Amino acid sequence: MAHSCSESAVFSMPAEKCWQMIRDFDFPAKYIGTVEKVDILEKAGLTCVGAVRAVTWKTKEVEKHRLLAIDDLERKICWELVEAEPPAEITGRISTVKVDRITENNSCLVTWSCEFAADVKPDLLKFTQKSLKEDLVEMKGKMK
Numbered sequence: 001m002a003h004s005c006s007e008s009a010v011f012s013m014p015a016e017k018c019w020q021m022i023r024d025f026d027f028p029a030k031y032i033g034t035v036e037k038v039d040i041l042e043k044a045g046l047t048c049v050g051a052v053r054a055v056t057w058k059t060k061e062v063e064k065h066r067l068l069a070i071d072d073l074e075r076k077i078c079w080e081l082v083e084a085e086p087p088a089e090i091t092g093r094i095s096t097v098k099v100d101r102i103t104e105n106n107s108c109l110v111t112w113s114c115e116f117a118a119d120v121k122p123d124l125l126k127f128t129q130k131s132l133k134e135d136l137v138e139m140k141g142k143m144k
Helices: 015-022 027-031 120-142
Strands: 004-011 035-039 051-059 064-069 076-085 093-102 107-116
Touching: 004 064, 004 120, 015 093, 015 107, 027 120, 076 107, 107 120
Parallel strands: none
Antiparallel strands: 004 107, 035 051, 051 064, 064 076, 076 093, 093 107
8 A cells, every 4th residue: 555645736937936935834824725824833943944833724623743854956845744633643744845847838846745654544645635636726826
């Protein structure tokens, strides 16, 4: 069984512009409608590796994520799930968003992937796959 899922979308903007819009760790609050708010905890910077954010969903669920890596050369940001209320259905998840340049027309490809611990259930993989697709569509519409 696969322990990962991934979605991608072409954004009609230069890769550098797209990257500047999503490289800050609080980007979900700006572009994803199911997110109520994002708080960066302990006054960490938005691009500080090790920073923890609390994502409050409109359903009132809260997830805490730790920033693992941010790479301006590769235009990639990566974080892990460290806590959830109510408790998550899995013991671990690492998410990555990457922006690649499409040279043909100066647009970019945004790929969002999630790697899960071995205890992930098929229903959660399906739900996450659908959510990633919906989030990218929404981000694409809001990022101009």
